[in-house]
Amino acid sequence: MLSYHPVFMPPVRIDVPTPSRAYAVTIEDGSLDRVGRLLDALKVPERRFVVSSPGVWRLHGARVARATRGVEPILVPDGERFKQLGTVMRIYDALVKVAADRSSTIVTFGGGVIGDMAGFAASTYLRGIALVHVPTTLLAQVDSAIGGKVGVNHPIGKNLIGSFYQPHGVIIDPSVLGTLPRREFRAGLYEVVKYGVTSSPGLFERVGRDMKAIFDRDPIALSAIISESCQIKASVVAADEKESGLRRILNFGHTAGHALEAVTKYKRFRHGEAVAYGMLVAAEIAARRTVMDEDSRQALVNLITRLGPLPPIADLSAARMLEAMQHDKKVVAGRLHFVLPTGIGGTAIVDDVTEKEIRAALLRQGFKK
């Protein structure tokens, strides 16, 4: 475990003015120790229920309990296989048991799985009660806690059940990432790289330049990449809350990425790792079309390579990947929408990528015939 040295840094506040709700994301090292007061400042209803997982609560629960005058958590298992209605039912059961009413607030305290499940519970219990996310993985801090997508998996497919439900606030304390296993941490970093490619050459370069400090969980380096990622996500979501246009750029890397997760039954890859491959495949297609220049593609390959090893793909066939892509939510009227990078910091959404092009890109990436 890495030690935690508080460093004074001013809190960062990012506004997320979506049509359905306007809220703020605050990023501040050590904010977990003041989470009670921060919830008061958000003026959310006073009966607060923290939903967390046993593992996260064991590591960081004492700080939350102290800061909230001894809140009792609702603990449910996390990990992708528990992201299902059965686990949400356990949250409802706990809420019903204590007669939680409309003057209640759900505070999610965990990674993306806890946030998505407890957020869905908040959106449906009594037709919706207040929700605040306190994300504890890098992926949840830079991505899933912002934007209002909540829900669970169906045995047939990922995230098939859910709704849009914006939180009343997002409280990010980068210091909790000190206990995050390196592989989980890296999985979140690939989403940061994604934001760099879609929207910010500066962020892309920063990940490469500050990589050591980032992996060392240096508070200043972490705060910088988290803030910029949240800023990008917030502005995209504010402009297109329900993903009818601009928000689709955030699916860069997710077409092949989701297919990869599906063909390996969500077991081999962390979501971010699959997205890393997905970005490489999309860049291959873009470079072949000369939509992206070769130098930019190489810069992406180099950065992903430097971040560390990815699980192998050589035993997975391009044919199975292509089949899985046909089931993607991004298929609209039979056409697959692909987000192609136009360089580092720009994208184009196209719907005319042929099967032949995708197969060629998959083979060049190392998938088997």
Ligand SMILES: NC(=O)c1ccc[n+]([C@@H]2O[C@H](COP(=O)([O-])OP(=O)(O)OC[C@H]3O[C@@H](n4cnc5c(N)ncnc54)[C@H](O)[C@@H]3O)[C@@H](O)[C@H]2O)c1
């Ligand atoms: N709602 C959205 O917009 C959105 C966006 C991206 C991803 N997601 C979803 O997020 C999920 C993935 O989230 P995730 O990567 O955070 O996975 P996760 O929630 O499963 O957490 C990963 C692991 O890290 C552990 N953990 C969490 N915080 C920790 C900490 N501080 N220290 C040590 N261990 C800690 C968890 O217990 C778990 O074992 C997927 O289900 C994905 O679909 C949602």
Ligand SMILES: [Zn+2]
């Ligand atoms: Zn993602």
